[in-house]
Amino acid sequence: MLLFASLDTPVVYLIRVQKSRGKSRAQDLQRAWSGSLAHSTCSLTPAATALALVKRHRLQLLLYRLPNIFFPPDRAVPILARHMSSQSFKIAALAGDGIGPEVMAEAIKVLRAVEKKFDVGFTIDEAPVGWAGIDAAGKALPDDTFELCKGSDAILFGSVGLPDRDPTIPKEERPERAALLHIRKEFSLFANLRPVKLPAALAHACPLKPERQGDGIDMLVVRELTGGMYFGQPKTTEVVAQKENVNPQDKKKTRRILRIERAIDTMVYTEPEIERIAHVAFKAAALRRKKVCSIDKANVLENGVLWRKVVERVAKEYPDVEVDHMFVDNGAMQLMLNPTQFDVMLCENMFGDILSDEAAALAGSLGMLPSASLGSTEGEVTFGFYEPAGGTAPDIAGKNLANPIAQILSSAMMLRYSFGLNDAALAIEAAVGTAIESGLRTGDIFSESDPKAKRTGTSEMGDAIAGAV
Numbered sequence: 001m002l003l004f005a006s007l008d009t010p011v012v013y014l015i016r017v018q019k020s021r022g023k024s025r026a027q028d029l030q031r032a033w034s035g036s037l038a039h040s041t042c043s044l045t046p047a048a049t050a051l052a053l054v055k056r057h058r059l060q061l062l063l064y065r066l067p068n069i070f071f072p073p074d075r076a077v078p079i080l081a082r083h084m085s086s087q088s089f090k091i092a093a094l095a096g097d098g099i100g101p102e103v104m105a106e107a108i109k110v111l112r113a114v115e116k117k118f119d120v121g122f123t124i125d126e127a128p129v130g131w132a133g134i135d136a137a138g139k140a141l142p143d144d145t146f147e148l149c150k151g152s153d154a155i156l157f158g159s160v161g162l163p164d165r166d167p168t169i170p171k172e173e174r175p176e177r178a179a180l181l182h183i184r185k186e187f188s189l190f191a192n193l194r195p196v197k198l199p200a201a202l203a204h205a206c207p208l209k210p211e212r213q214g215d216g217i218d219m220l221v222v223r224e225l226t227g228g229m230y231f232g233q234p235k236t237t238e239v240v241a242q243k244e245n246v247n248p249q250d251k252k253k254t255r256r257i258l259r260i261e262r263a264i265d266t267m268v269y270t271e272p273e274i275e276r277i278a279h280v281a282f283k284a285a286a287l288r289r290k291k292v293c294s295i296d297k298a299n300v301l302e303n304g305v306l307w308r309k310v311v312e313r314v315a316k317e318y319p320d321v322e323v324d325h326m327f328v329d330n331g332a333m334q335l336m337l338n339p340t341q342f343d344v345m346l347c348e349n350m351f352g353d354i355l356s357d358e359a360a361a362l363a364g365s366l367g368m369l370p371s372a373s374l375g376s377t378e379g380e381v382t383f384g385f386y387e388p389a390g391g392t393a394p395d396i397a398g399k400n401l402a403n404p405i406a407q408i409l410s411s412a413m414m415l416r417y418s419f420g421l422n423d424a425a426l427a428i429e430a431a432v433g434t435a436i437e438s439g440l441r442t443g444d445i446f447s448e449s450d451p452k453a454k455r456t457g458t459s460e461m462g463d464a465i466a467g468a469v
């Protein structure tokens with residue numbers, strides 16, 4: 001239980017901290033309250049601040065607006081300030097499989113450097129997921145891991161899935177569906193942002209000829225993440241017929257029983273689902289080069305027709321943002337021919353899955369690409385899930401070879417979108433730039449022909465970025 005005295009009105013707030021979160025949670029909240037008080041002089045009143053804290057940390061507001069007989073207003077600040085010095089955020093760090101644990105360690109190193117430089121604190125709780133979850137607790141998303149996610153401000157995710165492991169585990173229980181898709185759906189993480197940027201120093205790593213790279217590739221794929229074919233029902237494989245196959249030449253009329261299976265995935269979108277992701281794309285474009293290219297297959301799919309109609313409608317609310325539409329097959333080709341034409345590319349779930357990997361290849365290495373999966377924003381708080389795009393890369397796991405930059409940049413996205421710490425996010429991004437400029441290269445972005453390039457390992461790259469923060 002925490003007791004807070006208000007400065008604006010003679011009120012005391014009693015906030016109940018959920019038991020499972022223990023003492024450290026209470027301390028976090030005290031720090032958060034202090035950080036918020038600093039803001040309160042300019043915008044938020046302490047009353048609003050208390051309510052915001054309750055909401056952000058999903059706490060129970062037990063009783064409020066009691067007469068403040070406990071602390072006269074002039075004593076309230078010193079009493080609170082003694083315990084508190086910064087904003088605090090709770091992060092669930094789920095490293096997962098393959099290279100996940102190695103790159104996660106580097107991201108945590110960088111977050112610790114951020115804590116030293118900025119007035120902010122992170123409580124980082126690590127928990128198993130994916131095959132690590134199956135090994136530790138028999139489930140790709142163990143119950144404790146899921147609970148930890150629910151009690152956190154954001155999820156920093158590594159990667160899951162090792163295709164060669166145990167084929168007897170059914171597809172529904174394998175990490176991709178049981179952990180990744182489950183988390184996306186449970187937390188309604190409908191907006192997936194995948195920024196693709198080719199730094200000038202890495203132009204050699206892009207598979208396209210220099211003349212196709214123009215002034216540099218810098219685009220954002222906005223992928224709808226909780227609808228479409230990934231989740232539409234029915235989704236099943238069933239036996240539809242058992243046919244007798246009689247060979248006319250066979251005098252004995254031998255009969256062969258054929259068992260025919262059919263697989264069904266359903267592509268389904270409702271107008272509100274399209275609308276909300278379209279708003280995300282237009283808002284993002286308004287802060288960039290103000291162009292949205294919406295991808296669909298309106299020449300064939302009902303979904304495509306509806307998608308285009310709704311995107312057109314939403315576009316009217318953003319007169320400063322230019323919109324055009326492209327069929328997905330053409331979009332795939334244009335990415336190869338003229339990628340610099342794209343600013344924000346808006347896609348439904350499966351098209352976005354495919355095109356974001358294609359776009360990622362343009363940035364030289366999947367090891368450079370972060371992503372954010374966001375739910376809806378409540379007040380100023382957006383719950384988010386942050387993961388590198390690259391996957392588990394089992395062939396290089398455990399060898400200090402993986403590129404940690406995608407994981408580190410994912411943590412920068414977390415600071416920006418879920419915690420509102422834009423300066424800290426910029427500091428991480430600048431530090432990554434500094435490390436690249438200094439010539440440090442993990443194997444995936446190393447080139448013999450670059451005289452500045454110095455081959456480096458996962459942890460050395462993390463050290464350099466943390467140092468530059």
Ligand code: IPM
Binds near residue numbers: 161176177180
């Ligand atoms: C991605 C991945 C996932 C997806 C897989 C691992 C389920 O490819 O995040 O792009 O298809 O969404």
Ligand code: MG
Binds near residue numbers: 353
């Ligand atoms: Mg994918």
